[in-house]
Amino acid sequence: MSGSSRGLGKSLATCFGRLGAKIVLSSHNIEELTEAEAELAGQGINVTAIRADVRSHDDCKALISGTVDRFGQIDVMVCNAGIDIIKPAHSYEEPEWDEIVDTNLRGYYYCAKFAAQAMLDQGGGSIIMTSSVASSLGIPGLTVYAASKGGVNQLTRTMAVEWANKGIRVNAVAPGFINNFMDGVHPNLDSPYQRRAMELTPMRRRGNLSEYFGPYIFLASPAASFVTGEILYVDGGYAAN
DSSP states (O other): OOOOHHHHHHEEEHHHHHHHHHHEEEESSSHHHHHHHHHHTTTTOEEEEEEEOTHHHHHHHHHHHHHHHHOOOOOOEEEEOOOOOOOOOOOOOOOOOOHHEEEEHHHHHHHHHHHHHHHHHOEEEEEEEOOOOOGOOTTTTTTTHHHHHHHHHHHHHHHHHHGGTTEEEEEEEEEOOOOTTTTTSSSTSSHHHHHHHHHHHHOOOOOGGGGOOOOOOHHHHHGGGOOOOOEEEEEETTTTT
């Protein structure tokens, strides 16, 4: 699971681990990664941590090969590393564009690519992308993030079609506004941006991390054996509004 040293990723890893899954945590931040590994291990979870910057082709390759070396195969790959920078569309600098797209899109491709190679050898598996409600809606301030997540949706659909008869399912979960989704990225939850998001969410609240466990578990499990190429919105009705 990429991007799993904090926020949604760590919470998902903990949930999967408590259900008996063997977990490989990954992040570019070695300190956070080490702390997360110790936290999960302290709960009796079978966990290994592998540092990887998803923007690096070689790091992603090493992440998957390290997983296979440790556990013998890879059943589920959750592509979850993400970053956004909120600002007007006309003011992004080139390094900001590169950082967002390289993390949110290039990194997802790299992780899915190498995971699929392993899954093809073993006869199948499940790849789950973390997309966003911003992937299909116009949300001011999220231009580059939204573009990257739109790309994630198309990666999901195209890979799903290409690998469907190989036993590999590819789906995405598209969260709406979540408490602690990316810790520290949106510290001001009472900003005009956040208030507007609540106005457009029919349930009139942010999602809690625990409300995202079910969709990921479903897509990872045999219960979703005939589900591939889907973008599952978990957003309190935001995309439907």
